[in-house]
Structure formats: C-alpha cells, structure tokens
C-alpha cells in the first residue's frame with residue numbers, strides 16, 4: 001500500500017495526453033493548426049523561459065513557430081492501401097531531418113485556476129493543445145529575442161516552476177530528449193524518423209523496398225522496444241532501523257557540502273522493486289534489509305527516469321561498510337530528532353544555482369545523481385576520500401522524492417516501521 005503522495009513533476013498537469021489520437025495525422029494536424037495551440041521549446045534540453053524569470057515557461061504561439069516547424073504531420077502517399085505500409089505513415093514527420101515536434105496533449109480543465117477537471121467528451125475533448133519542440137537551430141534566436149525569452153537552466157528552472165508547468169516541462173523534456181538522441185536505428189544503423197506525433201521512431205529502411213539479397217531491418221519485425229520512448233526505473237529508499245528512530249543516508253564526494261540523501265540505484269533487468277532495494281543497500285552500505293514497502297513514485301526528466309520511493313527495515317546488529325562498491329563517500333544512521341530539526345530549518349534544503357550546477361555536472365556522467373539527488377555509480381578511477389567532513393547540514397528539497405521520504409519519516413513517521 002502506497003502513501004498517496006503527489007510528487008513534483010507528477011499528478012499536477014491534467015493534460016489529457018490522448019494517446020489514442022497519436023495515430024491520426026488528421027486529428028494531430030487539427031490540434032497543430034489550432035490558433036490556441038501552445039509550444040514549449042527546448043535547446044540542449046533547457047526550457048525556454050521568460051527572460052529574468054527562471055520559473056516561468058515562455059510558451060510560443062502557432063504564429064511564432066509556424067514558419068519554422070516544417071510541414072504538418074505526414075499522411076500516407078496517395079493510393080496506398082496496404083495496412084502495414086499505412087502504419088509507417090501514422091502522424092509521421094518526414095523527411096527525417098525535421099526538428100522533433102511532440103504532441104503532449106490537451107488542457108481540458110474547465111477551470112485552470114482550481115485544476116478542476118471538466119465533464120469532457122472523452123473521445124474528443126476540447127481545450128488548448130500543447131506541443132514540445134526542439135529549437136536547436138539558430139534560426140529560432142530572432143523570435144525568442146522578440147518574445148522576451150531565454151534558455152533556462154534545466155534543473156534550477158524546473159524546481160522554480162509551478163507544479164502544473166513542471167509537469168509539462170518534464171513530459172516535453174523527456175520526449176524531446178528521446179527523439180534527439182535516437183536518430184539512428186539500433187538494429188541496422190539507418191536513420192530513424194518520428195511518427196505518432198513524436199511518440200514512436202521507425203527505421204527509414206522500412207519506407208523503401210528491401211534490396212535484393214538483403215534482409216529487412218530486424219527492428220521492423222516482431223515485438224521490441226527499440227522504437228518507443230523509454231522510462232528507466234530507479235529505486236530510492238528510506239531505510240529505517242528496527243525502532244524507526246534512525247534513517248540510513250549517504251553522500252557522494254561531488255555533492256554540495258553537508259548534503260546527505262536516501263540511497264538509490266537503477267532497477268536491473270530481472271529484479272522486483274524489493275530485490276533492487278535490498279541489493280543496492282547491501283552493495284552501497286553493507287546493510288541487509290528485511291521488509292520493504294512501496295511509498296510513492298515520481299517521474300524525473302533527467303532524462304527519463306521513474307523514481308520508485310520505498311521504505312525498508314534494516315536487520316539488527318549490522319555495521320555500515322562502504323568498501324563493497326565504493327560508491328559513497330559516507331553513509332550514516334541519522335536520528336529522527338536531528339533530521340526533523342534540519343527539515344524545519346529554512347536553509348537546510350535551499351540549493352543555490354551553484355549547487356544545482358554541481359549536481360548538473362555530476363549528472364552528465366551519472367544519471368542517479370541527476371535523478372535522485374542521491375548516491376550513484378562511482379566513476380572509473382575515482383579516488384575515495386576517507387577523511388571527510390561528516391556533518392549533515394542539508395537534506396534534499398521537497399521537489400525530489402528523496403526529500404519527501406525524509407520528511408514523511410521526520411514528521412512523526414515512526415509508525416512507518418510498523419507498517420513494514
């Protein structure tokens with residue numbers, strides 16, 4: 001049983017994604033040419049924000065973007081009737097070199113000020129369509145300047161957004177990132193092209209007849225996940241001692257001084273949430289964990305993780321050791337009274353732009369830091385510093401699920417251990 005927590009980036013945006021409309025070029029083009037349509041732009045995965053206002057996305061209009069996005073979503077060539085062939089042209093972006101343009105969905109709220117959902121016709125809801133767009137090319141600079149925009153910092157801007165805009169940012173960033181990074185077919189190396197309004201990519205070899213003596217690309221046959229946006233699950237856990245009064249937190253050398261967070265790690269193929277929690281805590285801190293339970297989850301767009309928050313109870317009588325995988329600089333049991341006082345102090349989770357930069361730099365080689373503000377894979381050749389400042393002065397912010405796990409426990413959650 002989970003804790004029904006709505007985490008930052010999740011739950012807030014009642015964008016109706018209308019995934020069943022992605023197949024229809026006609027419907028997506030209707031949304032694309034809607035004068036109300038809003039476009040959120042990205043360059044190197046940074047969002048376009050209002051100049052001087054890191055926490056406000058600058059949405060562009062159809063008028064702003066229409067000359068630069070190229071043709072609308074493609075329909076099949078005239079006269080094509082073969083069902084398999086027709087599928088290759090479902091809301092496609094052709095030629096393949098067009099910038100990524102992703103249909104995010106429709107804001108069908110009756111009253112955006114209260115987030116109230118409207119009584120909609122679920123087959124054809126009305127509202128404002130939203131699209132995400134890759135604006136990597138300098139040709140965008142003029143309109144961005146004219147509209148008073150600038151490229152925000154991917155992390156600092158995101159944490160300053162309102163919950164609703166944060167959800168749109170996260171969805172758009174993950175999808176633009178995936179499209180930009182997957183321009184070549186993993187099966188045969190040919191170019192790929194976008195279809196389904198930016199939610200699928202296909203091998204361009206499928207658009208041409210197979211050459212004599214050659215095999216059709218492997219990606220065009222059978223079931224596979226080559227061509228769909230990926231979500232990488234990461235478990236992140238608040239590990240308690242048997243009294244529930246202590247939590248195990250760790251830190252990496254590269255993190256801002258005094259910052260400790262929950263342990264975390266990627267779920268590997270063939271593991272359940274519970275298996276991954278037990279393996280990671282053993283590998284990173286030498287602690288065996290007994291019961292584990294799910295708490296809540298959070299989409300984390302750096303680039304496309306799903307954070308799975310859990311609580312677990314450590315077996316009694318163990319000593320922390322960091323030498324198994326040497327990922328952490330330090331790990332300690334912290335008392336609930338100490339963490340409670342940090343949580344209620346206004347500076348304990350304040351992160352400066354400089355701190356965000358540190359985490360951003362680290363995240364380029366390390367998705368876990370990026371995803372969780374939490375422990376991660378040690379880089380090859382990294383020296384482990386043993387004589388370290390062991391004082392905890394900061395816990396993760398509430399916008400990260402690690403911050404939620406820590407707060408849930410600190411604010412009177414001793415009974416958490418009895419639920420395990």
Ligand SMILES: [Zn+2]
Nearest residue numbers: 185188203217
């Ligand atoms: Zn291929």
